Amino acid sequence: GESVGLHLPTLSVQEGDNSIINCAYSNSASDYFIWYKQESGKGPQFIIDIRSNMDKRQGQRVTVLLNKTVKHLSLQIAATQPGDSAVYFCAENPTWGNKLTFGGGTRVLVKP
């Protein structure tokens, strides 16, 4: 079936280091991808998005890379801070619809 999945369930990173969170997707018809951050007890918070006609997009301290050849999405967080500790989800949106299909999530733990 079509799915969005994550390679690593938990990522521990030292404060100040860079974090890389990976996501694999299987629906080649998806044309829009989003990374969300979810802190405990809160709703998903939009971080950054990318469309299928791009392979890289940068935001403030975050970069999303899209590799359509291998159906891979990654989120890079520069200079990870304690406030970055959360669960990160990738999500995809197929061209024919408007629902988001979420991956399973990666927990990022920032060590001081």
Next chain:
Amino acid sequence: EPEVTQTPSHQVTQMGQEVILRCVPISNHLYFYWYRQILGQKVEFLVSFYNNEISEKSEIFDDQFSVERPDGSNFTLKIRSTKLEDSAMYFCASSTARTYEQYFGPGTRLTVT
């Protein structure tokens, strides 16, 4: 900054009872959504709503579920006869257009006993 709001934050109900979860989407948004997240699991799509009708729904969204936009600001999810397995966090989201970022509310935790 505009945000999606949801009420109540926590709802406890007995099995078989009806519940209505309420959401106020961001005011200039046109697409509205409900998602749910069972504890420890990923976020799952339930339904999308545009132009006063359902545009897409998942297999989870069966006849026990319904959505409504009763006025110009509220968007509701009704579960007619709750089951134990309906216990989850329910998130409302809204967006300006189909493939634009969906902004999520803080969620309503539904506990069915």
